[in-house]
Amino acid sequence: MTLRRYASPRHFHDLAGRLIPWLGWPCAVLMAAGLWTGLVIAPPDYQQGDAYRIIFVHVPSAWLSLFVYAAMAGSAAAGLIWRTKVAEAATVACAPVGASFTFLALLTGSLWGKPMWGTWWVWDARLTSELVLLFLYLGIIALNGAISDPRKASRACAILAIVGLVDLPIIHFSVEWWNTLHQGATVFRLDGPSIHPSMLVPLLLMVAAFTLFFLAVLLMRVRCEVLHRERHSRWVREVRA
Amino acid sequence: MGPRGASVSEFLHMGGYGFYVWTSYGAALVVLGLNVAAPIVRRRRLVRERPGTSAPARATEPPPSLK
Structure with missing residues (x-):
């Protein structure tokens, strides 16, 4: 019953209006901590220097590009x-948020590939399947x-x-199934992360911050979408008043 | 500045990779900023808009061609 009500x-x-600050502020704190540890505290990589940052x-x-898609589906x-x-x-x-992070x-x-691989782009499995995601x-x-009609549009999109x-x-598996320039998994591995804690900590902070960011802006967007779709109902007129 | 060096210019230089690193972070800032701004602007428009007066974000009735 309660679930139905919400x-x-x-x-x-x-409810979403009350939740947004509780997502937004932790997101800001985690992101500040991630930027500080990632850009200032973490040492340069022994192979890649500062470019790895x-x-x-x-x-x-990249994580959000997949997570947002899973949430959307x-x-x-x-x-x-x-x-x-x-x-x-x-x-x-979800779609515009996912598109923007896939683009990012x-x-x-590309900006990492140029100094490290010597090219902005290669048509390999990881990059191509990620580009397909952007087109989706x-x-x-x-x-x-x-x-x-918004409801018909939603069903078609669904x-x-x-x-x-x-x-x-x-x-996800492109780096295992095919030969690729892109490196394999370094964090989500069966035998544990292969990345040093000084670099893993800022990475996890940023992943957590981005995830909270997505949840906050998703709630903001769904609130707008709901206001638009229900614009002829009385409660929306009360919100406007 | 922490263990990596004392000067701001060294920090900005990023060991020669400054362009790549800062363009990446700048693009991230733009994407994050637009994602926050878009729903704020839309909400402001939706709350102000009166049904039937101003042009809504989406046509209220489907055009005859789609009917």
């Missing part, structure tokens, strides 16, 4: 199965924009999002 657009709007923005954005499934309005709104709200992962990877996000944004899920394991 799934109603109105209660979601109120790009990892502290590259890995969190999850809410897409929930929206299709239960017709929950908030889940439908969340599906389309590709851009920072852009496709969902375009599809949402092309259908004027189907595309779920079909596109197939790209996620391809991205």
